[in-house]
Amino acid sequence: MEKGQIDDLFLLEREIICHRRELHQIPEIGLELPKTIAYVKNHLRTLGLSVEEYINGNGLSVVIEGEKGGKENDKVIGLRADMDGLPIVEKTGLAFASHNDNMHACGHDGHTAVLLGVASFLNQHRELFKGKIKLIFQPGEEYPGGALPMIQEGVLEQPKVTRMLGFHIGHLDTSIPPGKISYKEGPMMASMDRFAIKVCGKGYHGAYPENADDPIIVANQIVGAIQTIKSRNIKASEPVVISVTHVSGGFNQNVIPDDVFIEGTVRAISETTRQFIEKRLQEICRGMSIAFGVECCLTYDYKYPALVNDSSVTFETVQSLTQFWGESKIEQTKECMMGGEDFAFFSQNIPSCFLFMANPRSIKGQFNGHHHAMFDFDEDELINVAASFVVAAFDYLNA
Numbered sequence: 001m002e003k004g005q006i007d008d009l010f011l012l013e014r015e016i017i018c019h020r021r022e023l024h025q026i027p028e029i030g031l032e033l034p035k036t037i038a039y040v041k042n043h044l045r046t047l048g049l050s051v052e053e054y055i056n057g058n059g060l061s062v063v064i065e066g067e068k069g070g071k072e073n074d075k076v077i078g079l080r081a082d083m084d085g086l087p088i089v090e091k092t093g094l095a096f097a098s099h100n101d102n103m104h105a106c107g108h109d110g111h112t113a114v115l116l117g118v119a120s121f122l123n124q125h126r127e128l129f130k131g132k133i134k135l136i137f138q139p140g141e142e143y144p145g146g147a148l149p150m151i152q153e154g155v156l157e158q159p160k161v162t163r164m165l166g167f168h169i170g171h172l173d174t175s176i177p178p179g180k181i182s183y184k185e186g187p188m189m190a191s192m193d194r195f196a197i198k199v200c201g202k203g204y205h206g207a208y209p210e211n212a213d214d215p216i217i218v219a220n221q222i223v224g225a226i227q228t229i230k231s232r233n234i235k236a237s238e239p240v241v242i243s244v245t246h247v248s249g250g251f252n253q254n255v256i257p258d259d260v261f262i263e264g265t266v267r268a269i270s271e272t273t274r275q276f277i278e279k280r281l282q283e284i285c286r287g288m289s290i291a292f293g294v295e296c297c298l299t300y301d302y303k304y305p306a307l308v309n310d311s312s313v314t315f316e317t318v319q320s321l322t323q324f325w326g327e328s329k330i331e332q333t334k335e336c337m338m339g340g341e342d343f344a345f346f347s348q349n350i351p352s353c354f355l356f357m358a359n360p361r362s363i364k365g366q367f368n369g370h371h372h373a374m375f376d377f378d379e380d381e382l383i384n385v386a387a388s389f390v391v392a393a394f395d396y397l398n399a
Contacts, residue, residue, distance in 0.1 A: 001324055001391050005128065009121045009390060013383040019043070019113035020379060024094070027085030027102040027109070031140040031149075033058050036083050036112070040137050043116050047123045054150045060137040061155050064122045066129035066397060073131035077393045078161040078350065080343060081115035082108045082141035091373040092363055105375045107169040112137065114167070114386045121390065131397040132159050140342075145304060147345040156349060163313055164352035165392055166343045167385050170370050170377050171360035173333045179381065181321060181388060182356045184333040185314045189307040189354070190239065190267040191274055192340025193300065195281055197222060197262040199249075201294040206254040216249060218292045219260040223247070225284045226264070229277060241267040241338050242277065267338045269306050306336075307344035310351040317353040320395040321388055339370075353392075357385050 026035040037058055044051050049062045066073070090103040098104070115135050122133055136155055140146030176182045199219050204212035223244050230240050242264065249260030268274050278300045285296035322330050333356065343354050359381035360367040368374040 001320070001394055003324065006121070006387060006390055008125065009117075009387055010383060012117045012120055012386070015120065016113050016117035016382050016386060017379045019116045020109050020382065021096040023109040023112055024096050024104050025099050027098050027100065027104045029084055029087055029102055030143065031055055031058050031146055033083055033139050040083065040112060040116065044119060047119060049119065049123060052155075054153045054155055055139060055146060058139045059146055059150045059155070061134055062119065063132050063134050063159065064119070065126065065132045067126040068128060068130045068398065073397060075131040075163070075397050076134055076159045076161045077131070077396055078134045078136055078156065078164040078346070079115060079118065079389050079393065080136040080138060080164065080166045080346060081111040082138050082146070083112045084108055084139050084142050084146070086142055086371060088371070088373050092376055094376065103373065105372060106142065106370045107377055108141065110169045110377060110379070110382055110385075111167065114382050114389070117383070117386045118389050121386070129394050129397045133393055133397070134159070134161055145342040145345070147342040151345055151349060156346075161350050163396060164346045164350045165317065165389060166346070166352070166354045167357055167389065168341065168354070169357045169359055169381070169385060170375070171358050171367060172337055172339065172356050172370065173358070176331055176333065176356065176358040178358050178360055178378070179329075180331045180358050181325070181329055182331050182333040182358065183309070183314055183318050183353070184336070185309055185311045187269045187306050187308050187336045188333065189341045189344065190241070190269055190336060190338045191306045191344070192304040193266040193274060193302050195264055195266060195278075195301070196299040197281075197285060198297045199260045199262070199288075199294055200297070201258060201292075203256045203258040206256055209256060212256040213292065213294050214256050215258065215260040215294055216256065218288050218294050218296065219247060219249065219262055221292075222262060222284060222288055222296070225288075226281070229280045233276075233280060234273065238273065239267075239269050239336055239338065240273060240277070241265070267340065269336055271305070274302065304340045304342045305344045305348060307341050307354055308347055309353050310347070313351045314353045316396065317355070317392045320392050324387075324391045355388070357381055
């Protein structure tokens with residue numbers, strides 16, 4: 001596709017930035033986004049588009065049908081934007097900062113704004129493409145995950161999506177220079193699981209520990225043993241992260257408590273490795289129970305799978321973007337990121353490609369990473385994300 005064919009899209013740059021700033025002021029978290037949904041729905045209905053609702057009205061999709069060369073094309077490409085924020089108090093000092101104690105600290109306001117701009121352009125230029133484009137607006141990417149329930153409620157059906165594309169803005173891969181789009185065939189982002197262990201012992205006066213079954217001592221042993229799973233049970237070259245992130249127990253300096261709570265995250269690329277890590281955690285808990293005479297109960301929650309880009313879809317998407325932007329705009333991400341992304345559920349179901357846009361913006365001379373109270377991104381690149389969505393979609397549908 002040549003740039004001249006979508007000149008009108010670039011006229012929407014200010015509209016997209018305006019959407020971003022409006023959304024940035026009303027961040028909401030999880031699977032309930034009433035203000036965000038109302039904003040998105042209002043724009044789509046203003047365009048005259050029919051909206052399908054999911055997750056009690058907190059997820060949306062619209063289908064825009066092309067009119068180029070008839071309507072016999074059965075290809076349907078899905079373009080996804082996540083809409084939720086994080087429970088972080090914003091400290092950016094931006095004129096359009098959040099009005100509440102939440103924050104769009106990961107760029108999802110930009111993702112949503114981009115797809116709203118894409119909706120405006122596609123609705124005005126149906127003559128440029130065949131087939132159908134389904135725009136998917138999803139809640140809960142940060143937690144507990146909105147992609148899977150939307151899929152279970154049929155978002156990939158009627159019409160059946162045959163290819164999916166997604167973008168993440170900011171600077172997830174810091175090795176990629178700002179202003180570039182990056183890609184990776186195969187695993188691009190790790191799975192994300194949660195484990196929780198409750199150690200139930202017997203509390204007693206701290207001066208007489210011989211009368212207690214001390215859960216704090218056991219918790220210390222468990223934390224140490226967890227670190228050996230990666231270092232002693234898994235090949236060193238395999239990407240795996242197991243982090244203990246929460247330990248709580250006790251309430252006074254001279255009282256041994258009855259129990260201690262341990263929580264953490266597991267990141268991996270392989271499904272087999274995820275299952276092995278759960279098995280080892282179970283074995284550690286059983287062993288500690290026997291050794292110390294306490295009860296160790298493990299809860300292991302499989303959250304998001306690894307995000308795996310389809311090789312042929314990624315190749316075709318990168319080819320389209322390289323032809324449009326030139327080779328200098330596109331760069332390959334070399335290593336799988338250990339962060340999680342529930343776009344992975346789409347990639348499990350549909351041949352997909354997920355891309356990064358490197359567009360960090362500094363505040364007080366420093367870029368603050370994702371999930372930071374001073375995170376921000378370069379809004380000037382949002383129009384280029386929108387253009388990339390359109391180019392990749394048109395080349396697929398019109399081929």
